[in-house]
Amino acid sequence: MHLKGKVHKFGNDVNTDYIISGRYKFKTLDMKELAHHVMEDLDPDFYSKVQQGDFIVAGSNFGCGSSREQAPLAIINADISAVIAKSFARIFYRNCINTGLPVIECDTDQIQAGDELEVDLEAGVLHNHSQGVDLKITPLPPVMLKILSEGGLVEHFKKHGTFNFD
Amino acid sequence: MGKTIAEKILSNKSGQDARAGDIVIANLDFVMGQDGTSPLAIKAFHEMEAQRVFDPARIAMVIDHSAPSPLEGVSELHRQMRSFADQQAIHFYDIGDGVCHQLVPEQGHVVPGDLVIGADSHTCTYGAINVFSTGVGSTDLAAGIIAGKLWFKVPETFKFQLNGRLPRGVFSKDLILYLIGDVTADGATYMAAEYTGEAIADLSVEARFTISNMAIEMGAKCGLMEADEKTLAWVKAHSRKGFAPVSADNDAAYARVKEYDVSRLEPQVAKPHTVDNVAPVGEVAGTPIQQGVIGTCTNGRIEDLRIAAGILQGKKIKRGTRLVVAPSSRQVLLQAMREGLIEIFVESGAALVTPGCGPCVGTHNGVPSDGENVISTANRNFKGRMGNNRAFVYLGSPATVAASVINGEITDPRNYID
Numbered sequence: 373m374h375l376k377g378k379v380h381k382f383g384n385d386v387n388t389d390y391i392i393s394g395r396y397k398f399k400t401l402d403m404k405e406l407a408h409h410v411m412e413d414l415d416p417d418f419y420s421k422v423q424q425g426d427f428i429v430a431g432s433n434f435g436c437g438s439s440r441e442q443a444p445l446a447i448i449n450a451d452i453s454a455v456i457a458k459s460f461a462r463i464f465y466r467n468c469i470n471t472g473l474p475v476i477e478c479d480t481d482q483i484q485a486g487d488e489l490e491v492d493l494e495a496g497v498l499h500n501h502s503q504g505v506d507l508k509i510t511p512l513p514p515v516m517l518k519i520l521s522e523g524g525l526v527e528h529f530k531k532h533g534t535f536n537f538d
Numbered sequence: 539m540g541k542t543i544a545e546k547i548l549s550n551k552s553g554q555d556a557r558a559g560d561i562v563i564a565n566l567d568f569v570m571g572q573d574g575t576s577p578l579a580i581k582a583f584h585e586m587e588a589q590r591v592f593d594p595a596r597i598a599m600v601i602d603h604s605a606p607s608p609l610e611g612v613s614e615l616h617r618q619m620r621s622f623a624d625q626q627a628i629h630f631y632d633i634g635d636g637v638c639h640q641l642v643p644e645q646g647h648v649v650p651g652d653l654v655i656g657a658d659s660h661t662c663t664y665g666a667i668n669v670f671s672t673g674v675g676s677t678d679l680a681a682g683i684i685a686g687k688l689w690f691k692v693p694e695t696f697k698f699q700l701n702g703r704l705p706r707g708v709f710s711k712d713l714i715l716y717l718i719g720d721v722t723a724d725g726a727t728y729m730a731a732e733y734t735g736e737a738i739a740d741l742s743v744e745a746r747f748t749i750s751n752m753a754i755e756m757g758a759k760c761g762l763m764e765a766d767e768k769t770l771a772w773v774k775a776h777s778r779k780g781f782a783p784v785s786a787d788n789d790a791a792y793a794r795v796k797e798y799d800v801s802r803l804e805p806q807v808a809k810p811h812t813v814d815n816v817a818p819v820g821e822v823a824g825t826p827i828q829q830g831v832i833g834t835c836t837n838g839r840i841e842d843l844r845i846a847a848g849i850l851q852g853k854k855i856k857r858g859t860r861l862v863v864a865p866s867s868r869q870v871l872l873q874a875m876r877e878g879l880i881e882i883f884v885e886s887g888a889a890l891v892t893p894g895c896g897p898c899v900g901t902h903n904g905v906p907s908d909g910e911n912v913i914s915t916a917n918r919n920f921k922g923r924m925g926n927n928r929a930f931v932y933l934g935s936p937a938t939v940a941a942s943v944i945n946g947e948i949t950d951p952r953n954y955i956d
C-alpha cells in the first residue's frame with residue numbers, strides 16, 4: 373500500500389469523542405454525514421481543510437476512549453488515507469484494521485503540520501518530503517496485515533466465512 | 539514460568555499455551571452489543587453474508603445509550619436492533635432494562651474464567667468477577683457473533699498491589715481515580731490490569747465493579763481480579779452457569795508492578811477534560827456546580843444509591859443546582875424503591891430518569907449548557923462528552939456528587955458521613 377499526502381497535526385490522547393462526538397454518532401449510519409464532523413471539537417474547520425489522501429499525525433494514545441467504530445469510518449470518509457501516531461489505544465487500533473484504515477506507529481515528534489509525507493506500508497518506510505528524512509515505522513503483525521490487505525474484516529469474512537490466517 | 543490471569547484464560551479458551559505477545563484465536567463465552575455499536579455490527583453481519591449467529595444463548599443486545607429514543611434517527615436504529623434480536627432469538631434488553639454492564643453480570647450471563655467481548659469500551663467491568671472481558675468495535679462484534687471466536691493479542695499484565703483499607707468516606711471510585719491519575723490515561727495501554735491486595739479483598743463485589751469498569755481509562759484491555767469467597771457468593775446468587783475461577787501463578791511474569799497503601803487516601807475528583815487529571819477533593823472544593831449526575835455503568839448500582847441517599851436524606855439540593863439520578867437497571871430501581879431511596883432522591887429535588895446510560899454519553903437526559911460545571915459519577919469527562927463542548931465535567935464518587943449538590947459546589951463528602 374502506497375500513500376501520499378500532507379500532515380494535519382494533533383497532540384496526545386486524542387479520544388474517540390473528539391474524533392466523532394456522541395451527539396452525532398448515535399443517530400445515523402451515514403458515514404459521509406458523520407465525516408463532516410470529524411475532529412470538530414478540536415478544530416471546527418478540519419473537514420474542509422482535508423484533501424484526498426492527507427494524514428492525521430498525532431502523539432501518543434491516539435483513539436482512546438469509547439469503542440465507536442464510527443471513529444475510523446468517519447476518518448476514512450473524510451478522505452484521510454492513514455493515521456500516524458506514536459501509539460494507539462487498542463480498541464481504536466483494532467477497529468482501524470477491521471475497517472481498512474492504515475494505522476502507522478512511529479516517532480512523530482519532528483513531523484510538522486503541512487509536511488508532505490509518503491508511506492510504503494509493505495516496505496515499512498515513511499518519507500518526509502518537506503524535511504528530506506526517512507522515518508522507521510513499526511511493522512504490523514502478519515494477522516493484522518492480512519486483514520488490512522484484504523480490505524478489512526468484512527472482506528476477510530466474505531472471502532473465508534470465518535477467521536483464516538493460514 | 540507461571541502465568542497471569544489473562545494468559546491462563548486465553549490459554550484455556552484457545553487451547554494453546556498463550557503467553558504475552560502471542561496472537562491466538564479463542565472461543566467466546568459471551569458477546570454483547572449496545573445501541574451505539576450494534577446497528578453497525580448488524581450491517582457488517584449482513585455484509586459478511588452470514589445467516590445465523592453461532593449461539594443465540596451466548597449473545598445479548600442492549601438498548602441503553604439513548605433510551606428511550608430521543609430522535610427519529612435513533613428510533614430507526616433501535617428498530618433494526620429489535621428486528622435482528624427477534625430474527626436471531628438472542629437475548630434482548632429494551633429501554634428501561636438498564637445499562638449493558640450492569641445487566642450482563644446481574645442477569646447471570648458471565649461467570650469467573652469466561653472470555654467475553656462487548657462492543658463497548660467499558661466491557662472490562664466484568665474483570666471484577668474474574669472474567670477476561672474486553673471492548674471491541676462493531677466489526678469485531680459481527681465476526682464474534684458469526685464465528686463464536688475472535689483473535690486476541692495476549693496482553694502483558696500490569697499488577698496493582700493495593701495494601702491497606704480505604705478510610706471512612708473514601709470509596710472504590712476514589713481509589714480508581716487515584717490510580718488513573720498516577721499511571722495516566724495510557725499507563726496500561728495494550729496491557730491487562732490485575733488488581734489485588736487487602737484493599738480489594740475488603741471491598742464488596744459491587745464496589746469492585748467500579749474499579750474494573752475504569753481499567754480502560756488507563757488504556758488497559760481488561761481489569762482483572764481473582765475470585766474470592768465474596769465473588770463466588772455473588773456469582774452464585776446471580777447465575778446458574780458452572781464456572782472455574784482462574785488465579786495468577788506466584789511466578790507469573792508482569793510487565794509492571796506498582797504497590798500502594800490506600801489507608802490514607804482522600805476522596806478524589808477528576809477535573810476537566812481528561813480522566814487522569816485527578817486531584818484530592820480539597821483542591822477543587824468550592825467549585826460551583828450546576829448539575830450532578832448519579833448513575834452510569836461506573837456508579838449506578840444499589841450500593842451507590844444507598845451511599846448517595848444516605849447523604850441526601852432530609853436535605854434539599856441547593857437552588858441553582860440540579861441532580862439527575864439514573865439507576866443502572868430495572869432491578870436496581872425496584873430495589874431502590876423498596877428501600878425508600880427513590881423517595882429520598884425525589885424529595886431532595888432530584889430528577890429520576892430511565893435506567894440506562896442517562897446523560898453520560900451526551901445524547902439526552904441532561905445536556906449541560908455553555909460554561910456549566912457538572913459533577914458526575916461517570917467514567918469520562920472528555921470535552922463534549924455530555925453533549926456540549928463548552929461545558930466542564932468533573933468526576934467523583936456518589937458520595938462526593940451527593941454532598942456537592944447539597945452545597946451547589948464541590949464538597950468533601952466526609953463532612954456528611956459520620
